[in-house]
Amino acid sequence: MSENIAKKDQGAACPKVAILLCTYNGQHFLNEQLDSFSAQSHSNWQVYASDDGSTDTTLQILRERQQSWPGQPLEVLSGPARGFAANFLSLTCNTDIVADYYAYSDQDDIWEADKLERALRFLQSVPSDMPALYCSRTRLVDTENNEIGLSPLFNKKPSFANALMQNIAGGNTMVFNNAARDLLVEAGEGLTINIHDWWVYILITGCGGLVHYDRHPSIRYRQHPHNLIGMNSSFAARYKRILKLWHGHFKTWNDQHITALRTLEHRLTSENRKIIDNLIEARQKKMISRLILIKRCGFYRQTFLGNLGLIFSAIFNKL
Structure with a gap:
């Protein structure tokens, strides 16, 4: 067996995962997240950290980790400084980053040790030319990493009809393959999108890809006052969502998603093009x-x- 074939077989057995980490003033919890990468049962990964202009010790922490990870390279990049969604999209669309799979990461969570292993178990079962996305339930923890609950358990099948109305896929749990990444790159990073993970869920399902929602929590999702997006299952969070719905936020987000999807209309399945046309008409x-x-x-x-809220949205034309 030649050396090139041997290397190819080794890569297939242990595919490379690019961890796309976005940071901004994350000094309080970043080290614990980085430690959880080191503890992964799947060991072939590389971190690409896009910092969006931190003024605390975040960059120092990343530089120190570069020195202590000689065998697991960490590359530090400068973010676009236009918010977390733009930062994640800039990493996603950076074609200098090449891997077999791509995993989004926030700066303040803690990954369970089998997070990548579980994700790759699904993704490797999918044909390489089929866009595929793994996401999961999360274990909620407080600032001291004490468990305080679980995220809602979603039992209905992921689909485009669900994705347009709701985001079930937390970006901090997402891992996707190159076919999915190619779609995101083609759509581009200059989109007006408020929530990057919702866009990923919509795009992959719209283009006929597969989404696997893992009922087993893959991360410890830290809840703290500085979360840009925290868990939204509390009564107060639901009340905020109702207010946003009433004030037109949901309609604005749908405007953004419809506009973005039009850039890849040729990639949508025929059935999903009809769904979009019907939504616009409705x-x-x-x-x-x-x-x-x-x-x-x-x-x-x-x-x-949630379905009651959907009916309410339709009645008052807030879709």
């Missing part, structure tokens, strides 16, 4: 016609209360 109709079209599209959210 938003222009009067209430009864709008409800009929929404029903025809088969839109749904994962919970009973």
Whole structure:
């Protein structure tokens, strides 16, 4: 067997994962997250940290970790300084980053030791030309890493009809393959998108890809006052979502997603192009016609209360 073939076989047995880490003033929890990378049962990974202009010791922590990880390179990049979504998209679309799979990471969580192993178990079962995304439930912890609960358990199948109405895939749990990454690169990093992980879920399902929601928590999701996006299952968080819905935030996000999808309309499945066309038409109709079209599209959210909110959105044309 030649040396090149041997290397190829070794790569197939232990694929490389690019960990796409976005940082901004993360000095308090960053070391614990980096330690959890080192503890992964899947050992072939490389960290690409995009810092969005930290003014604390975040960059110092990253530089020190570069020195202590001679066998696990860490590359530090400068983010676009336009918020976390733009930062993640800039990493995703950076074609200098080449790997077999890509994992998003926040700066303040803690990965379970088998997080990458579980993700790759699914992703390696999918044909390489099929866009595929792994995501999971999360274990909620406080600032001291004490467990305080679990994220909601979603039982309904991931789909485009769900993705347009709800994001079930927390970016901090996401791992995806090169076929999915190619779609994201083609869509580009200059999109007006408020929430990057929601966009990933929408795009991959819209283009006929596979999404696996793991019921087993893959990370310890730290809840603290400085979270840009924390867990949204509390009563206060639900009340905030209702207010955002009423004030048109959900409609604005749908505007953004529809506009972004138009850039890759040729990649959408024929069925999903019809769904988008029906959604656009429904938003222009009067209430009864709008409800009929929404029903025809088969839109749904994962919970009973979520579906009540969806009906409310349709009635008052807040979609």
